Amino acid sequence: MKKFLSVALKFQWKTILIIFAxxxxxxxxxxxxxxxxxxxxxxxxxxxxxxxxxxDYIC
Incomplete structure (x- = not known):
């Protein structure tokens, strides 16, 4: 799972940071x-x- 996340997010981390900003x-x-x-x-x-x-003052 850790290897999958590191490969899957390798090119996506900039996009994720931009979205959070x-x-x-x-x-x-x-x-x-x-x-x-x-x-x-x-x-x-x-x-x-x-x-x-x-x-009120006028009346």
Whole structure:
């Protein structure tokens, strides 16, 4: 089994490393996108709260 794996992965190890690197980069980008959306959503919530407070003062 060990000999089979060493022969089978002899030419594949670079591809495996590239795939793992791309997975890590993709995960980092996904975390950044989630962070940006959460900041945008909190900004929208703050605007809505400000509008509600202003509308209470007008009435």
């Amino acid at each position: 791309l997975i890590i980069v993709q995960t980092l980008f996904q975390m950044e996108i989630i962070d940006l959306f959460s900041k945008a959503l909190s900004g929208v919530k703050n605007k809505n709260i400000d509008l509600l407070i202003k509308s």
